[in-house]
Amino acid sequence: MSPEQPAEPAGKSLFSLQRRERLMEELRAHGAITVRGIAAKLGVSELTIRRDVNILADEGLVSRVHGGATLPSKLDRSAAGRLAHHSYAIGMVVPSLEYYWPQVISGARAEAEEQNLRILVRGSAYDAADNRRQVQALLDTQNIDGLIVAPDLTGDQGQELLRWLNALPIPVVLAERRSPIEIPAHRLEWVATDHAFGAGMAVRHLWQEGHRRIGCLTDSSSPTSPHVVRGWRQALSTLKIPEGGSVHDDSAKPGGDRAGHFDHVLELCRNTGTTAMLVHSDTQAVAFVQHCVDKGLQVPGDIAVVGYDDEVAYLAEPAISAVRPPKQYVGKVAVQLMAARLAEGRMRPVHRVELNPELILRESSVGAPQSPAAGMPQVPQ
Known part of the structure; x- marks a missing residue:
């Protein structure tokens, strides 16, 4: 020089x-x-x-x-x-330490140990302002070299948070998040599950089991739900299933009567001849299956169910088929991206990685519907 x-x-x-x-x-x-x-x-x-x-x-x-x-x-x-004794410090901010994210953290920590890196984890909430507070706390109190974060990207606060992360002087890898088209965020890298692909797998499985009306229940507050709905719609279109005659609703009504909401969903299923449901998340899938059984419906005979996330689906009776995101690999690949970025600097092209989930088949969806043309029997009130 x-x-x-x-x-x-x-x-x-x-x-x-x-x-x-x-x-x-x-x-x-x-x-x-x-x-x-x-x-x-x-x-x-x-x-x-x-x-x-x-x-x-x-x-x-x-x-x-x-x-x-x-x-x-x-x-x-x-x-x-x-x-041999060197260790970069990587901050990690996730929106929950109870559901879904512990496995992501586990994968990140295992890979960090392999790479001789140190992970500093902070729990946050599904809230952009709190996400920023937790990241700022790491920046202020820890000498971190990089950041892995799963921010809330909704609304004006979420978009401003994304711009702020993109402008930080340290590398940032998003976990299970993507920058929307309207905010290029050219420096941010990410690793995320292809949830649309996972939803499509579930729909195609239910089709192969003989179902010709396949509904979808999703948690409207979850950042995963838009991708699940997109995959569901794409699969319906490919299979020539009219979306207009398919049940699509929230998996839960905030502050509402869950039993009453599920009764409403089952009434929609009966009126449309829907015999199968994709339900996100699988905690709601468990509650839905329990409600169906309590109403005297056969699962999967009268209605088949596939959950999404596979955190607790196996605990239901009957056990629920579920789409399983590669949660540990999300954490592992996020650390691999960070380690490569820290080693190679700006000469390395920005990497954005999508991982495919897998479909775990259990009792709740295996077996053709008893009478697909007629739909389910009248639901007792």
Whole structure:
């Protein structure tokens, strides 16, 4: 690198982490840097650059040489020894520590151990303002090098949160979230389950079991539901099932009478000849199946059910078939993306990964409907 290269624009301040990232980019591009040259290019003092080089050398990322630094050499035994003990710190913010997300965290922690990384987890809520508070707490109190987060992206607050995450000076990987088209968020990477594909698998399975009217119940407050509904609709279209005659409703009414709501859903099923339902989430699928059984309906004889998430579906009686997202792999791949980003810097293209779920078949959906043309019997009130 030449010392005559222009400095950064006046008044533009770089965070220390950003500065060291620039140093690493220069090293990867040229193999070596000089303290004088990089100080001139970044518009900071040579003392500042020496300190950055010392930090990177202590972490085993560079080898110090007179007047500058090079990429680590196998001949530099001190750097090699420190590298074995080096650990990046990754912050992780998830919206729940009880449902779905513990398995994502487990996968992330296992991969972090393999990669010699440290994970710092904070629980949040399905709320953009709280997501930002938890991320800010990590930034303020922990020396984190990267962030894995599952933010709430709904509404104006969610969109503003996404823009803020995209502008952070550290790399960010979204878990089970995607940036909408209207907000490009060009720096953000993500790993997410292809929930639309999972819903389509469920619908095709029910079709193969003989069902010709297949409904869908989803939790309208969940960020997963729009993808499930999209996959359900696409599968109906492919199978030539009229969406207009298919039951589509909430899986739960907030603050409402769940039994009354399920009675309403079953009445819609009877009127439309619907004999199968895809229900998100599978906690609601369990409640729906229990309600059907209490009303004297046969599952799957009168109505077949496939749940979505596969957290508790196996506990129902009968056990419920369910679409199972690869939750541990979501965490694992998120850490892999982060580790690669930290190692390669901005030279690495932005990666956005989708993982396919699998369909776990159980008693609730295996077996053709007793009378598909006539639909289910009258539901007792």
